[in-house]
Amino acid sequence: MSYFLSYCKAHGGALLTGYQALRAEGFLCDVTLEAEGSEFPAHRSLLACSSDYFRALFKSHTRESRAPVIHLHVPLRDLFSLGPGEQAWSKRAPMGTARFGHHMAALRGALFAFLGRYEPFSEIERYDPGTDQWTRLRPLLYDRFCYGLAVVDETVLLLGGLKWQDSRQVPTRNVVGYDLDLDRWEDTGCALPWAWSGLQCAVLQLAEGGDEEREGEPGEAPDLVLGLMGQ
DSSP: OOOOOOOOTTHHHHHHHHHHHHHHHTOSOOEEEEETTEEEEEOHHHHHHHOHHHHHHHHSOSHHHHOSEEEOOOOBOOOEEOOTTOOSOEEOOOOSSOBSSOEEEEETTEEEEEOOSSSOSSOEEEEETTTTEEEEOOOOSSOOBSOEEEEETTEEEEEOOEEEETTEEEEBOOEEEEETTTTEEEEOSOOOSSOBOSOEEEEEEOOSSOTTOOTTSOOOOOOEEEEEEOO
């Protein structure tokens, strides 16, 4: 028995047009997306085919994956500042990329915005308060979200987190560092003990020297302890 496969270039466009017509009629829509008070009926099958995020969500078998209404966090680009003695926030230049769930750090008189929850996962920007401008920097080579961030000796460390792999959210152990001078990311080689996500990090700098330090003799360089809490 012989089988033949027919390929039609117009089929993909026709399929999307058909889905749009069904959505406009509200026919066979099985989920509603809500963002900033607006609701959008949709089809789970189309969302799963179009987005790794929704594919992973609908495969997770959680309460949210079965909910008739999914509340979306809207990524924002806004930046506000509050100076000493000021009573009102001032709006500054917006980021080039809208973000949600990202981390920020202050280094050398500038602000840095790292990654984010939705695409793009790997984009990084620097804000110069003197010029009120954002500059796009070298992105991370792979996606990452729900990670921890800490600054040690002017090196920004991204610790653990989740990444997309085969349309699944997979936790990771690796720690990468960003070099401001070279605008470059490098793997530190110091993997976490376990694959963690949702990390909260704090750097504790221990006092120089110690009880055994003798008067007149310089103490050793202070130790740095990185505290981690995650899931």
